[in-house]
Amino acid sequence: MFEHKGVHGLGGRGASRGLTEPHIPVGRHPDGAWLFAPVGSMLVVASGSRVVCHGCGEALEAISRAHAGRHGLDLAGYRERFGLNRKTSLLAPTLAAARAAEGRRRWAGNEGVRAGLAVGQEMARSGALYVLGAGAQPVGGRRAQGRVPASAEGASPALRAHREARVAAARARWEARAVALGFADLAAYLDDRVASGASAHRVRTELGCGGTVAARLLVERS
Numbered sequence: 553m554f555e556h557k558g559v560h561g562l563g564g565r566g567a568s569r570g571l572t573e574p575h576i577p578v579g580r581h582p583d584g585a586w587l588f589a590p591v592g593s594m595l596v597v598a599s600g601s602r603v604v605c606h607g608c609g610e611a612l613e614a615i616s617r618a619h620a621g622r623h624g625l626d627l628a629g630y631r632e633r634f635g636l637n638r639k640t641s642l643l644a645p646t647l648a649a650a651r652a653a654e655g656r657r658r659w660a661g662n663e664g665v666r667a668g669l670a671v672g673q674e675m676a677r678s679g680a681l682y683v684l685g686a687g688a689q690p691v692g693g694r695r696a697q698g699r700v701p702a703s704a705e706g707a708s709p710a711l712r713a714h715r716e717a718r719v720a721a722a723r724a725r726w727e728a729r730a731v732a733l734g735f736a737d738l739a740a741y742l743d744d745r746v747a748s749g750a751s752a753h754r755v756r757t758e759l760g761c762g763g764t765v766a767a768r769l770l771v772e773r774s
Contacts (some may be wrong), residue, residue: 730759
């Protein structure tokens with residue numbers, strides 16, 4: 553996240569609504585719309601208690617589903633339109649820390665929560681969650697879910713090029729890790745791990761990729 557120190561209009565009664573004065577644009581989106589936070593990162597203000605909406609400049613505790621809806625987007629669409637990783641938090645750091653602390657408190661004091669998390673973690677490590685999610689995806693994916701503005705077809709050429717460059721860089725890193733492990737290339741590494749019944753967790757650790765990516769790579773080579 554990028555933190556901006558000098559934001560006007562925060563504090564007092566106006567803080568609950570965001571900025572009381574329009575935030576200064578930082579540039580333009582590839583489609584020409586004004587941007588109030590940099591593409592690819594969250595703009596943090598007010599000592600970590602607010603984040604700035606890319607689309608309108610309002611400073612909020614979180615980019616909520618309702619707020620994203622004002623721009624014709626859902627949360628996934630918001631992330632894609634503004635070049636954010638799909639795992640990027642849309643919460644201000646202060647709120648994220650408070651929620652994390654509450655989650656730790658519940659985990660420590662509730663056996664049911666711990667048991668449920670253990671089941672979910674095992675499903676993630678084994679790749680079962682990825683398989684279930686892929687099976688539940690409707691035909692047409694994002695388009696069928698009403699997320700056309702965030703789809704690859706709806707993205708601008710500049711944003712598509714940015715995504716493709718990130719994907720290519722990531723795959724090059726995985727290829728290098730596979731070679732360092734003694735394999736000819738990434739495909740040979742994955743074929744070996746599929747044949748040996750390796751978990752997504754192991755692949756994630758060895759390649760340095762995300763758990764969902766590791767599960768997808770294994771499924772693609774199965």
